[in-house]
Amino acid sequence: xxxxxxxxxxxxxxxxxxxxxxxxxxxxxxxxxxxxxxxxxxxxxxxxxxxxxxxxxxxxxxxxxxxxxxxxxxxxxxxxxxxxxxxxxxxxxxxxxxxxxxxxxxxxxxxxxxxxxxxxxxxxxxxxxxxxxxxxxxxxxxxxxxxxxxxxxxxxxxxxxxxxxxxxxxxxxxxxxxxxxxxxxxxxxxxxxxxxxxxxxxxxxxxxxxxxxxxxxxxxxxxxxxxxxxxxxxxxxxxxxxxxxxxxxxxxxxxxxxxxxxxxxxxxxxxxxxxxxxxxxxxxxxxxxxxxxxxxxxxxxxxxxxxxxxxxxxxxxxxxxxxxx
Numbered sequence: 001x002x003x004x005x006x007x008x009x010x011x012x013x014x015x016x017x018x019x020x021x022x023x024x025x026x027x028x029x030x031x032x033x034x035x036x037x038x039x040x041x042x043x044x045x046x047x048x049x050x051x052x053x054x055x056x057x058x059x060x061x062x063x064x065x066x067x068x069x070x071x072x073x074x075x076x077x078x079x080x081x082x083x084x085x086x087x088x089x090x091x092x093x094x095x096x097x098x099x100x101x102x103x104x105x106x107x108x109x110x111x112x113x114x115x116x117x118x119x120x121x122x123x124x125x126x127x128x129x130x131x132x133x134x135x136x137x138x139x140x141x142x143x144x145x146x147x148x149x150x151x152x153x154x155x156x157x158x159x160x161x162x163x164x165x166x167x168x169x170x171x172x173x174x175x176x177x178x179x180x181x182x183x184x185x186x187x188x189x190x191x192x193x194x195x196x197x198x199x200x201x202x203x204x205x206x207x208x209x210x211x212x213x214x215x216x217x218x219x220x221x222x223x224x225x226x227x228x229x230x231x232x233x234x235x236x237x238x239x240x241x242x243x244x245x246x247x248x249x250x251x252x253x254x255x256x257x258x259x260x261x262x263x264x265x266x267x268x269x270x271x272x273x274x275x276x277x278x279x280x281x282x283x284x285x286x287x288x289x290x291x292x293x294x295x296x297x298x299x300x301x302x303x304x305x306x307x308x309x310x311x312x313x314x315x316x317x318x319x320x321x322x323x324x325x
Contacts (some may be wrong), residue, residue, distance in 0.1 A: 006069025074246030079255025
C-alpha cells in the first residue's frame with residue numbers, strides 16, 4: 001500500500017466522519033486527482049469508502065488485513081512499533097528480527113507477518129502459523145540490563161498479551177508458567193524470547209509472540225500436546241487483527257517504559273495475579289516424572305517458579321510442566 005494511502009487511513013480514523021477532498025489534498029500536498037487515485041486504490045484493497053458531493057469521503061468499513069498502515073493507525077506508543085516491518089509471508093519473524101537486530105535495527109522495531117512457514121515454539125516445537133487468521137510478531141529491544149535479567153521480559157510479554165486480549169475481546173485470559181497465555185485452560189498465545197549478549201550486558205532481546213485470533217477448530221493441528229483455542233472460538237466473534245496488533249504493541253510499550261523505570265516488581269506482581277495457579281495447588285512434572293507438588297508461591301526475580309511445601313519450605317523450579325490441581 002502506498003504511504004499516502006496510509007496517511008488517508010490515519011486521517012479517516014482521526015476525523016471519524018467525512019473528509020473533504022480539499023483537506024486530504026492539502027494534508028498530502030497532492031492534487032485532487034491524486035487523492036481520487038489513492039481512494040480508488042484503497043477501495044481495490046477492500047476498503048468501503050463513500051463519496052458524497054460537497055461533503056467528501058467517508059470510510060464505512062475496512063477489510064481484516066494486516067499492513068503497516070493499518071497497524072500504525074492505532075499505535076499510541078513511543079518505542080515499541082516505532083518501526084514496523086511486514087514481510088507478509090516469512091519463515092519466522094524471530095529469525096527476521098534477529099537478523100535485523102544484528103544489522104543494527106533500532107529498539108522498538110517490530111516484525112509481523114500474516115503467515116510463517118517455520119514458526120518456532122518453546123523447546124524447538126513447531127508453532128502452527130496459517131495465513132489470514134492470527135498475529136505472529138517479534139519485537140527488538142535493547143535494555144541496559146544484565147543477561148540473567150532477560151527472562152523477566154518474557155513475563156512482561158505475557159502480561160502485555162493478556163491485557164490486549166482483555167481490551168480487544170472482553171475475555172479473561174490467564175497466564176501459565178513460564179510462557180503460555182490461556183483462555184478457559186486452553187492455549188491461546190505463546191512466547192519465545194531470544195537474546196544476543198556478552199558477559200557484561202545485552203546486545204538485544206527478541207520478544208517473539210504468537211496469538212491465535214481468528215483460527216477455527218479445523219485449522220488446529222491434530223498432534224497438539226495441549227488443548228488450544230482462539231479469540232474467535234472463545235468470544236464468538238472475529239477480532240480485527242491490525243487493531244489487536246496495535247493494542248499489543250501499545251501495552252508492550254507501556255510495560256517496557258515502566259520496567260526500565262521501576263524494574264521487574266510491577267510486572268512480576270501483575271503476572272502473579274494473572275497466573276492460572278494463583279492461590280492454588282499444583283504439580284510440576286519433568287516429562288512423565290513428578291518433580292514436586294505444593295502450593296503456588298509466585299515467581300522470583302529470575303522468573304523461577306516458587307512452590308510452597310507442606311513442611312513450610314519453598315522449592316525453586318527452573319523448568320518443568322505445571323498442572324494446576
